[in-house]
Amino acid sequence: MNTMALTKDLEKNIALISSNSPANFNFKTRELLLKDNTKCIVLYISGLSKKEDIEDRIIYPLLFKIDCDINTLSSPISYISQRYITISDTKISSDINSISESLKNGETIILIENEESAVICNTSTSNFKKVANSKIEETIRGEKSAFVEILSFNIGLIQEKLKNNNLIIEKYVFGEENNSEAALLYMKDAIDINTLNKLKSKLKTIKTSYIPDTGYLAQFIDKSPISVFPQSKTTEKPDKVVSDILQGKAAILINGCSYALILPVVYIEFFQGFEDYSNRIILANFDRFTRILAAAVVVTLSPIYLVLLKYNAELVPLDLIKIIIMSRRDIPLPPFLEILLMEMIIEFLREGGLRLPSIVGQTLSIVGGIILGQAAIQAGIVSPTTLIIVAVSVIATFLIPNYEMSLSIRLLRFYVLILAQILGFFGVIIGLFSIIAHLMSLESLGTPYFSPFAPMRYKGLKDSLARYPLKDINRIPVIFKRRKVKK
Template sequence: MESTILSNDLEKNITLISSNAPANFNFKTRELILKDNIKCIIIYIEGLSKKEDIESCIISPLLSKIDCDINALLSPASYIGKRYITINDIELSSDVNVISKNLKKGKSIILIEHDNTAIICNTSQSNFKKFAESKIEENIRGEKSAFVNNLHINVSLIQEKLKNNNLKIELYTFGEENNCEASLIYLENTIDPDVLNKIKSKLQTVKTSYVPDTGYLMQFIEKRPLSIFPQSKLTEKPDKVVSDIIQGKAAIFVNGCAYAIVLPVVFVEFFQAFEDYSNRLILANFDRFIRFLALLIILTASPIYLVLIKYYASLIPLNLIKIIIISRKNIPLPPFLEILSMELLIEFLREGGLRLPSTIGQTLSIIGGIIIGDAAIKSGIVSPTTLVVTALTVISTFLIPNYEMSLSIRLLRFYILILAQFFGFFGIFIGLFSIFAHLINLDSFGIPYFSPFAPMRFKDLKDSTVRYSLKDTNRIPISFIRRKIKNKKNE
């Protein structure tokens, strides 16, 4: 990279530095008038730099302790840095690239009038000391930190991990009553301009009196808020947000909420875990296979069991049908109500466990399920085979990495179960076909929701239901760079 050198013009130097660093809302400048009316500018990035050090070790000495004639100094920056700046780690540089690189690390830059040298002061602070523990998204590998309720800390967490000149952070205010701050973060050279314009236009049309969190805001900007499938992704993990931003997506933070919105999204990524890319190829693909198998079990296990024992008992092997007949002896409920009651009971326990303190909630979910299941079998209300099928379905829901998608799939199993009750296997096919039709017809801010399968993007199949080696996968999925594809076709 060709280096640019500072000049003796203070205003020009500020322009040079700001053009080589992401000049977002937290890019701060502080002007000082030193002895003999010499101008001085301090540049830093709020959130990455420690304000206490800037005030005590830079501003205070510059304003109160300088007693020499600055105009008479051959190199004011060198002399002031050595004599008055009390920070233990300083560096002198005239290279704009070096200055910009250090600025993105949280260091403060001091520019003095009529001097072409900048003082670089190490005022950086780590915001990972302020992180919260992850409560929902557990990673086997990777960092354990999660976002907090402070917007500026969350933004600085992203900036610490993604030191890029193209990183843009735009500030918004929502809610006529609470004036809640929110920020939109993206890589300017990576995100598709059409997608970015759609996101911005949606954010600008949000009119409401109160915005408490990201989930509330998302319902105002989604194209189809009544769809059962999430058209954005909520996450509490900084590393996931950084990974998605690099892939050409945007993230939205709302002050007071410890979750980020990632958009646009596609269906298949809700079944991909962050550690898939850290594990070896065969292990990662095995984990993905298990998740998609769990999806199939959730949607079809109970309906197929219902259809077989109600309409097609002759298809069940003889030894197995004998066990089912014995287990269902003297059961008062028909198969449909038996399965439905157990499915609802599990949902009651799960929802109840979420509303209680974590220790008590886990005890309720585990002990409550064991006790009630055992009592239901002994009392003759539910058969053991029905309980096994229901338990298999419930366990499978835990394999879906994303909580919102897990909720959607859990609800869809009731939809297919009802269709199976009235139409048999044909009802299961109707349910699955209608789900696929809806997925194909859905989009997330202009990106086809069922991509890369519909429309087919062969290059993106390398990181879909299976994962190829990392060197063969696209850093930016083809699905998220539609304009670049159009331009190439036009050329």
């Protein structure tokens, strides 16, 4: 790394520091006039530095406590540091790289005209100590902190983990009536230019009166808003945002919303857990395979059970079909209505549990499911085998890491169930093929949604259904790699 030093030209010094620091809107420059009109500049990054310390222990003493002509001193910068700055941890440096790194760590820089050195004041504040634990995206490994509703605070959380000059933060305002502040974050050396231009174009054309959170915003960006599949993903965890940004994606934060919006995305990543990359490769791949299998179980288990009962009972082993027939004796409902009734009751319990306080909601879901299931069996409304099938399907939905994708998969099982009732096994096959065809037709900001399977990208398979060793996985997946700019 080339060593650069400050000069006596104040404007040149500011330009040198700015060129070696993230050029984002939260990079703040405060100009002061000291005694005898000596010009002074205070530099810091908002969100990483403690504003109270800057105002009370740096700016106030510089403006109101200096009582001598500092130009007559042999070393004005040392004199100011020792006499007026009340920060406990300060140092003097003329190295541009050291000053730039200090800025990214939340420290404040003081420059004075005609001085070849700067005062570095430790005003950094740790945002991670102030946030609550994640409540939705529980992880076994990794940090437990989550975003809050303050935009500058959330940006600070990301910058604390990603101290990189290539991190770009652009400011936007959405909603003609509520004027919500938002920020677009990306790595300029990682994100595909075509993807970035497409995203910026969509953001600039958004015209609406009110956007309170990222869920509203996603519907203006998605190319197929009526699709059941999410074409972007949301997360409440800063470490996931940092990981996605490093992979060549963009993140959008909105003031008043504790979730970040990530674009572009592909289908398979909704089944990848953050722990997959911390666990050993065999355990990680087993967990990932279990999640993918769970999604298949949710969509197909109830329809296949219905088909076997209604159309193809001869495919079931004799001993097993005897048990099923005995369990269905005196059940007044046909299999389709029986399954549909239980599925809807489960959805009622799940939705009701979400609207209640967390402790009460969990109790309602567990106790309510047990009581209603047992009561339905004793009343002769549903059979025990049907209850087991529905219960397994419900448990399988909990294995899908992403909540939005879990909702989509749950909805699709009704679609396949109806086709199974009408057409039997042929209906199940039509349902699965139509879902796959729809996945292949989707895209997220120009990125094929079903990649790396369609179109097939063999290098992208290193981190899809299974994970290769970390040393063999590219930091930027081939799916999101930079492509040539379209003219």
